[in-house]
Amino acid sequence: MKCSLCEGEIDGYSADLNRLVIDESHAVDICPGCIDKFVKWQGKRLAVLFPTKAMKRRFGGGVV
Numbered sequence: 001m002k003c004s005l006c007e008g009e010i011d012g013y014s015a016d017l018n019r020l021v022i023d024e025s026h027a028v029d030i031c032p033g034c035i036d037k038f039v040k041w042q043g044k045r046l047a048v049l050f051p052t053k054a055m056k057r058r059f060g061g062g063v064v
Contacts, residue, residue, distance in 0.1 A: 004028035 043059035
């Protein structure tokens with residue numbers, strides 16, 4: 001199975017862990033590396049919206 005974002009091979013593919021369902025008609029398979037990048041990107045956005053100390057510590061000061 002290939003990652004929809006980086007087109008790399010997904011080792012140990014699991015539909016539960018690697019399948020991102022966007023809505024009823026859209027879904028993608030993403031690798032653990034891209035999942036980590038996606039979580040970090042979204043985390044920085046959340047740190048700006050909810051600037052708690054924990055979010056700033058985890059995602060880099062709340063700055064996008």
